[in-house]
Amino acid sequence: MNKPVTAQLPASVLEALARYDTPTICNAMEIVAPERRLIGFTTKPLVCPFPDLPPIVGYARTVTIRSVVQSSLPAAEQARRRIEYYEYVGTGFGPRIAVIQDIDGPDIGYGAFWGEVQSNVHKALGCLGVVTDGSIRDVPAWAPGFQALAGSIGPSHAWVHAESFGGEVRVAGMTVRSDDLIHADRHGAIVIPKDLAAQLPAAAELCGRREQPILEIARSPDFSLEKLKEALKRSAEIH
Numbered sequence: 272m273n274k275p276v277t278a279q280l281p282a283s284v285l286e287a288l289a290r291y292d293t294p295t296i297c298n299a300m301e302i303v304a305p306e307r308r309l310i311g312f313t314t315k316p317l318v319c320p321f322p323d324l325p326p327i328v329g330y331a332r333t334v335t336i337r338s339v340v341q342s343s344l345p346a347a348e349q350a351r352r353r354i355e356y357y358e359y360v361g362t363g364f365g366p367r368i369a370v371i372q373d374i375d376g377p378d379i380g381y382g383a384f385w386g387e388v389q390s391n392v393h394k395a396l397g398c399l400g401v402v403t404d405g406s407i408r409d410v411p412a413w414a415p416g417f418q419a420l421a422g423s424i425g426p427s428h429a430w431v432h433a434e435s436f437g438g439e440v441r442v443a444g445m446t447v448r449s450d451d452l453i454h455a456d457r458h459g460a461i462v463i464p465k466d467l468a469a470q471l472p473a474a475a476e477l478c479g480r481r482e483q484p485i486l487e488i489a490r491s492p493d494f495s496l497e498k499l500k501e502a503l504k505r506s507a508e509i510h
């Protein structure tokens with residue numbers, strides 16, 4: 272088994288991964304690591320207000336939030352922890368993606384952590400976007416180019432505050448640890464094991480080449496069942 276990669280990956284690897292949408296990366300993962308077919312990606316629908324933004328690839332900054340109860344910390348301690356949170360988000364491997372779990376149970380999404388201010392602050396701190404099962408707001412005033420996948424959209428932030436950061440979170444069925452490599456777009460997100468990242472672009476190309484004969488005949492005015500059978504056979508022979 273390969274040793275886990277703890278160092279920052281070359282920027283060229285992240286750039287290569289960002290050329291593909293997240294479903295294609297999932298397809299490539301099925302080739303490179305078939306044992307991960309049932310794990311590592313979002314399995315519940317998320318709202319994407321900016322579907323035309325390109326895929327994002329970055330290192331996770333993990334956070335848990337609550338909004339239905341007020342923080343029990345004194346104001347000075349809350350201010351100190353806010354600075355610590357921003358220091359965590361703004362340092363380490365980059366670029367980064369915020370991955371935020373709302374732990375309010377049946378009241379998940381009650382208050383929005385994300386809006387005009389946080390999207391702009393996190394963008395300035397080196398984040399490309401957020402993946403959260405909580406809510407977001409201020410969509411028209413959102414930081415330009417900052418991607419969002421959210422559980423819902425709502426008007427208020429209620430008592431929202433960060434409960435913890437830097438630990439393991441679970442968002443829309445995807446378990447994420449701090450510094451995990453994340454690929455996300457309008458479809459959802461996936462955790463990419465760092466030791467497999469460099470293999471995925473070639474696997475994605477292979478997926479595309481295997482699909483091409485099938486797509487060509489499916490889109491052809493001369494389509495027939497026999498030609499589809501031939502295309503499927505050609506596809507299976509591509510390695």
